[in-house]
Amino acid sequence: xxxxxxxxxxxxxxxxxxxxxxxxxxxxxxxxxxxxxxxxxxxxxxxxxxxxxxxxxxxxxxxxxxxxxxxxxxxxxxxxxxxxxxxxxxxxxxxxxxxxxxxxxxxxxxxxxxxxxxxxxxxxxxxxxxxxxxxxxxxxxxxxxxxxxxxxxxxxxxxxxxxxxxxxxxxxxxxxxxxxxxxxxxxxxxxxxxxxxxxxxxxxxxxxxxxxxxxxxxxxxxxxxxxxxxxxxxxxxxxxxxxxxxxxxxxxxxxxxxxxxxxxxxxxxxxxxxxxxxxxxxxxxxxxxxxxxxxxxxxxxxxxxxxxxxxxxxxxxxxxxxxxxxxxxxxxxxxxxxxxxxxxxxxxxxxxxxxxxxxxxxxxxxxxxxxxxxxxxxxxxxxxxxxxxxxxxxxxxxxxxxxxxxxxxxxxxxxxxxxxxxxxxxxxxxxxxxxxxxxxxxxxxxxxxxxxxxxxxxxxxx
Numbered sequence: 001x002x003x004x005x006x007x008x009x010x011x012x013x014x015x016x017x018x019x020x021x022x023x024x025x026x027x028x029x030x031x032x033x034x035x036x037x038x039x040x041x042x043x044x045x046x047x048x049x050x051x052x053x054x055x056x057x058x059x060x061x062x063x064x065x066x067x068x069x070x071x072x073x074x075x076x077x078x079x080x081x082x083x084x085x086x087x088x089x090x091x092x093x094x095x096x097x098x099x100x101x102x103x104x105x106x107x108x109x110x111x112x113x114x115x116x117x118x119x120x121x122x123x124x125x126x127x128x129x130x131x132x133x134x135x136x137x138x139x140x141x142x143x144x145x146x147x148x149x150x151x152x153x154x155x156x157x158x159x160x161x162x163x164x165x166x167x168x169x170x171x172x173x174x175x176x177x178x179x180x181x182x183x184x185x186x187x188x189x190x191x192x193x194x195x196x197x198x199x200x201x202x203x204x205x206x207x208x209x210x211x212x213x214x215x216x217x218x219x220x221x222x223x224x225x226x227x228x229x230x231x232x233x234x235x236x237x238x239x240x241x242x243x244x245x246x247x248x249x250x251x252x253x254x255x256x257x258x259x260x261x262x263x264x265x266x267x268x269x270x271x272x273x274x275x276x277x278x279x280x281x282x283x284x285x286x287x288x289x290x291x292x293x294x295x296x297x298x299x300x301x302x303x304x305x306x307x308x309x310x311x312x313x314x315x316x317x318x319x320x321x322x323x324x325x326x327x328x329x330x331x332x333x334x335x336x337x338x339x340x341x342x343x344x345x346x347x348x349x350x351x352x353x354x355x356x357x358x359x360x361x362x363x364x365x366x367x368x369x370x371x372x373x374x375x376x377x378x379x380x381x382x383x384x385x386x387x388x389x390x391x392x393x394x395x396x397x398x399x400x401x402x403x404x405x406x407x408x409x410x411x412x413x414x415x416x417x418x419x420x421x422x423x424x425x426x427x428x429x430x431x432x433x434x435x436x437x438x439x440x441x442x443x444x445x446x447x448x449x450x451x452x453x454x455x456x457x458x459x460x461x462x
Contacts, residue, residue, distance in 0.1 A: 023435050030436075032350040036342040044073075044338035048316070049330035056329060057320025058231060058368040058375075059097065059291030066316050067092065070296045070341065070365055077345040078352065079298030079363060082384050092294040095378050097231040097368065103285040107242070109251055110278050120248060121219055121226050124190065124240030124372075126203070128284040134160040134202045136252045136277040140263065141167050142192035142204075143185045148175040157200035160280060162249050163192050164207050164264050182448060187456050193239030203282055204241045207249045210261055215245035228319070231371040233378070234290065242282070252278050293317075293367045295375045297384060300347045302360040309385045311362045313376060313459050314340050314396040315369030336396035337365050359391060366459055376459035392425060395460035405442075412440035417455050419446070 047053075047069060054062030071091045074081075081089040105116040114120055135158075140150035142163035154161075167186040168175040176183040185191055193204045208215045232238060246257045253260065253275035260275075296316070302308070314336030318329025328334070344363040350356055362385065366375030380387070406412050419426040433439055445454045455461065 023431055025435055028350070028355050032346045032355070035346050035349060041335075041338050041342060044341050045330055045334050048337055049328040049334040051326050051328070053328070055320035055327040056316060056318040058317045058371055059099065059293045060320055062320070063293065063317055063367065066337075067294055067296055067365075067367075070316065070337070073341045074296070074298035074344060074363070077298075077341075078348040079300060079344050082297050082299045082362070091296055091298060093297055093379065093382070093384070094292060094294045095382075096234045097291050097293060097371075097374065098234050099229050099231055099289045099291050101229045101287045102226075103287050105284050106282070107248075108279075108281040109248070114248065117219070117223055117226060120242055120244045121222065122240070122242045122284060123226065123230075124193065125232055125237045126240035126242065126284045127286070128203060128282055129286070131281050131283045132202060133279070133281045134158070136160045136162060136205075136275075136280050138253055138260070138263070138275050139163045139196065141165075141185070142196055143167055143176060144195045144199075145176050145183070145185065147178060151195075151199055156196055158202055160203040160205060160252075160282070161196050161201045162205045162207060162244075162252060163196070165189060165192075166264070187453055189241055190239035193241045197239065203284075204239070205249065205252070206241045206243050207246055208243050210246055210257075210264075212245050212247050215243075218243075225319075231291070231368055231374060233374065235381070238372075242284070252280055254278055293375070295367055295379055296365045298344055298363045300344065300351055300357060300361045300363070302357050305358040306360045307389055308359045308391050309362050309389055310357075310359050310391050311364055311393045312340060312343060312396070313364050313366055313393060315367070315375065315459055316365040317367045317370055317375070319370050331398055331401055333369070333397050335399040335401075339396050339399055340365055360385075369459055373457075373459055373462055376462040380462040393460050395458055397458045406440075409440065411438075412442050414442050414445055416443075416446045416458075417460060420455065 048056075048066055052062075053066050054060060056063045056066045074091055079091075081091045083090050083093045085092075102116070102122070105122060107114040107120060116122070137154055137156060137159050139154050139156060139161040140163070142150055142161070144151050148168065165187065167182055169182075172180055174180070174182050174186075176185055189206050192206070196204045208218050244252075246260065250257045250260050254277070255275055315333045316337040318332065318334070319327045321327060340363050347357060347361055347363075364379065366379065368374035368378075369376070383390070402410050415429060418429050429441065433441055444450070445452060
């Protein structure tokens, strides 16, 4: 299965055709795809996921070793460096990150202290180094868009604001988009946080779920991750929020969870958001330091469409180690990383023989995915090639994993996002699969109401 899967990419990228009907097999694509073998993938993976890589945590020595190994493979394969450096073109896109460790974090409501990582959790850039008292207001969905804005009805300046995730839906249509499709506001908490902070909010509180149990389940999944040091950019500040259960939100607004949830079903113009504020004081103290990390970029230049770029990504970082325990990250995402090595080698070999792709292909293992998709976001902020020339990003996050839903049938792949921005990629996938691989294409996680929100949680999203 591993070998033939790459035929989908080869037929698309060498011919540059957007297939909308059945296609014949391409002997050139089959020839170079066959150079990718399970044995070679395994050989690379045993190096990338070895104990010597120390779990590849962003900014740590193991991540640097993995980056050097990737550069060595790119050089040997003949991929071109494209990042401008002091001594000419290089493979590394280097940048700094701010490392942050939670110090003293708490919330007091009417004198009752709430415990961090038990009663609430926090994420992102939050700066309340001193105990800060604040009036609390309810901000609905926290949306500020052209067609719909919660801020037409509230003033959050110098206040703490409580927000719901999601967006207002009336008669099956979003008031933000005017269609049955939701906007980015629905699932992007950072977008909501940044909008509130621009309006002058002291702190942003995001309600998690509609019950205490939903909050507890979410916290259970995230607690270990949040306890570890986090990373953020030095060139900009992203949104930061404090995540609370509906019970705490109601307590802060002197109401009940049931009454507060009623406001989730109505558009802003009918709510007026009139709640009383409890006496709330919060402190979020963070210890900071600077680390350096890097994306790795290698190019196979195209022919007649070389100004157009297809970016293929996988994150090569993982979560490092704790004491003597090393989190090797063979699955997540060593497997995708070694696929990039083999794809780069195969495309480079095809080009040397005169069968290169029409569009340029940027092979880009990215860093700091585990810290919040930071490597891919940095490239999006500082692209080497103009984003308007970027045709697509194909992201690989884990290969070879078999879950309970497919026991006994390993020939499947989860497809997420192929029809979100354009239907062309969806048609390409379907037709190439029908021609070459006959895999089961599983779209369950592509659903817009998928509670896992995988579409928003990997590097393609940036």
